Amino acid sequence: MNQTVYRKIPAIGNLLKDEEISRRFNRYPRKMVLEAMREVADRWRRRIRSGDALKADFSREAFLIEVDEDLEQKGKRSLKRVINATGVILNTNLGRAPLAPEAIAALSELSSGYSNLEIQLDTGQRGERYSHVDELLRKLTGAESTLVVNNNAAAVLLILDTFAKDKEVIVSRGELIEIGGSFRLPEVLKKSGAKLVEVGTTNRTYLSDYEDAINENTALLLKSHTSNYKIIGFTHRPTLDEFVELGKRHNVITVEDLGSGLFVDLTRFGLPYEPTVGDAVKSGLDLITFSGDKLLGGPQCGVILGKEDLIKKMKKNPLLRALRVCKLTLGALEAILRIYYYEEDPVQKIPHLKMITEPLSEIKRKANRLTKKIIPLFTDDLKIEIIEGKSEIGGGSYPGVEMPTYLVSLRSTNRSPMEIAKSLRESDPPVITRIADNRVLFDLRTIGEEEIPDLIKAIKQALS
Numbered sequence: 001m002n003q004t005v006y007r008k009i010p011a012i013g014n015l016l017k018d019e020e021i022s023r024r025f026n027r028y029p030r031k032m033v034l035e036a037m038r039e040v041a042d043r044w045r046r047r048i049r050s051g052d053a054l055k056a057d058f059s060r061e062a063f064l065i066e067v068d069e070d071l072e073q074k075g076k077r078s079l080k081r082v083i084n085a086t087g088v089i090l091n092t093n094l095g096r097a098p099l100a101p102e103a104i105a106a107l108s109e110l111s112s113g114y115s116n117l118e119i120q121l122d123t124g125q126r127g128e129r130y131s132h133v134d135e136l137l138r139k140l141t142g143a144e145s146t147l148v149v150n151n152n153a154a155a156v157l158l159i160l161d162t163f164a165k166d167k168e169v170i171v172s173r174g175e176l177i178e179i180g181g182s183f184r185l186p187e188v189l190k191k192s193g194a195k196l197v198e199v200g201t202t203n204r205t206y207l208s209d210y211e212d213a214i215n216e217n218t219a220l221l222l223k224s225h226t227s228n229y230k231i232i233g234f235t236h237r238p239t240l241d242e243f244v245e246l247g248k249r250h251n252v253i254t255v256e257d258l259g260s261g262l263f264v265d266l267t268r269f270g271l272p273y274e275p276t277v278g279d280a281v282k283s284g285l286d287l288i289t290f291s292g293d294k295l296l297g298g299p300q301c302g303v304i305l306g307k308e309d310l311i312k313k314m315k316k317n318p319l320l321r322a323l324r325v326c327k328l329t330l331g332a333l334e335a336i337l338r339i340y341y342y343e344e345d346p347v348q349k350i351p352h353l354k355m356i357t358e359p360l361s362e363i364k365r366k367a368n369r370l371t372k373k374i375i376p377l378f379t380d381d382l383k384i385e386i387i388e389g390k391s392e393i394g395g396g397s398y399p400g401v402e403m404p405t406y407l408v409s410l411r412s413t414n415r416s417p418m419e420i421a422k423s424l425r426e427s428d429p430p431v432i433t434r435i436a437d438n439r440v441l442f443d444l445r446t447i448g449e450e451e452i453p454d455l456i457k458a459i460k461q462a463l464s
């Protein structure tokens, strides 16, 4: 019995010779078609072997339909755009900040040809890639000197490697941070060959704790932004001014890992006060680091600001070569920095800042638009409604801060929210949602007006 069933699997060689089939799949490269056919044939063989093939349709057309479905998946890149319905604006898993159109234009121009990455156009002499963003960074922050590397983790590592190898770095026990994706400050320190000296307690660290730990082997006093947690209650930390003054008094370099790197004050939008990068520079810290793709809204990179002699030393460190950024990163970063420097209201020009500051009435309007289009799907076992909820900034900025928002909620009595969320993730483009209280939730704060038609299509498909 089995043997005759196996014979029903079409011979791939014959299929490939068939002109009609070639035409049917001519959108795809031949190699992809061949791979898909082989995979479908393997699947059919496994189905026959496992014995659940008796009722299956083994026609040639059924085979080709499966090939077609496989090709539709194969025809798409693995890394692709998704719709973020989670309401978390800076989500590392979803690629952090979306880029402004100006940055996208820079990427497109720079990637399609050559560029003056390391050549000075006036003299024809060799230039420095960092020069393309240096002046803007200095003008925007007041820093003496600047450097850009692959990400903030690389920025911290380069500082430690340059100044603290085989030396001591003093950190408060309240700031021994772990950021998602395995950035753990004690481990980064260990990797760099620096020795961690912990001072104070989790909730209280005094200036004298730092001071008592300083000795001739101390390289750095390191502060870290507690990006994803908050210590509240019976707490103490020295002010930034005290911290900086202590470093100066003992001739020890002071460093702050700012994490997110805020460039505009957002208190006028009702958010709590956070020091901006400019504030940190003004405090007199010797070195400051932050991510380019968190609150700044640029491409993935790590920015180091600081004293000229220190930055010069880092530029001579051979490790920099392994951490250096490419022309695309620099081009996109320059475009974003130009918006901050030249535009009247950067908040309106930079996508994630626009999301953070979007008026509730606007979010509600989008929720209404979405709901109106999916309400016809309403059945006895499916409930669609608009509810109030909270969005988060994410990306290690504003920990604990939630912003009011409107959510579209889907609840089905015959399909679990997990099942619906999975179908949505498999749509094109994929939709990433939140699940709570047995419902699938769509936060309209992170969904753009122009994404709504795709979202409607995905919801219809997921519920059909």
Ligand SMILES: *Cc1c(COP(=O)(O)O)cnc(C)c1O
Binding pocket: 151, 152, 153, 154, 177, 179, 183, 224, 225, 226, 227, 257, 258, 259, 260, 290, 291, 292, 301, 302, 395, 396
């Ligand atoms: C996010 C963050 C990092 C890691 O930054 P990457 O750009 O992801 O490497 C390090 N320190 C702090 C305080 C952060 O918030």
